[in-house]
Amino acid sequence: MGLSEGPNKSFHIVAVVGSLRKASYNRALMMEAIAAAPEGVTIEVFDQLADMPLFNQDIEEIETPDSALAFKEVIRKADGFLVVTPEYNSGLPAVLKNAIDWASRGTPSVFKNLAVGIMGTSPGALGTSKVQQQLKQSLSGLGAYPLAAPDFVLPLYKSKFDDEMKLNDSKTVTRITNYLDRLRELGLCLNAIRPRS
Incomplete structure (x- = not known):
């Protein structure tokens, strides 16, 4: 997939929520992102993070859990990756870090040359700025x-x-649409050099 295919080319995002709560505001933000996605952009939520055991190479050497294999496969097939997450104690939720650890295994990495968007909301004035920096680094x-x-x-x-x-704020909805459009632009540039096998 190349940029020459145009901005209206179908673009598929796989997304995860870093909170397991059904009434999570970050899960609500994800639903708003699905509704606000620009034309041609689809979002598939992978909702099996809680099914993965804590990463353990001993387990991996016997058999990688089905949930971890499924996570790697949806990332591999996607054009982009979206993480919507809260910030727990100024850092990453354990369930999210664990999923990334499982998906990181193998060569070539499913994350190589993958366009990633990170969104988050919190009750505090700083939002989720610290966890976003940690995710970017990882x-x-x-x-x-x-x-x-x-x-x-x-x-x-x-x-x-x-x-x-x-969401009761139309400016935030517009921000979501614009952010997802930027994710698509980045993904279209990168997908031509992404390994898919």
Whole structure:
């Protein structure tokens, strides 16, 4: 897939939520991203992070868990990767880091030359800025290309979502659409050199 194929070329994103809570604001943000995706962009949520055991090479040498194999396969087939995550104790949620560790195994890495978007919301004024920097460092080390600034950080979520956990701020919806469009642009540039096997 190359940039010459045009901005309206179908672009498929696989996405994960770093929270396991059903009523998570970051899960709500993911649903808003699906609804706000620009024309031609589809988002598939991989929702099996809780099914993966803690990474252990002894387990891997016997048999890699089906959930980890499935995660690697959807990343391999996708045009881009989106992470929507909270920040736990100024860092990565364990379930998210564990999934990345499982998916990082093997050569070539499914993360090599992969366009990555990172979004997050929190009740605090700083949003999820610290966890986003950690994710960028980790994924860049695996050969991925996280989107550069401006980051998509949404602080003070109680002022952005209504009682039904729907965004009540049209400017934020526009920001989501523009961010996903940038992810597509980066992905179209990178997909021509991404290993798929």
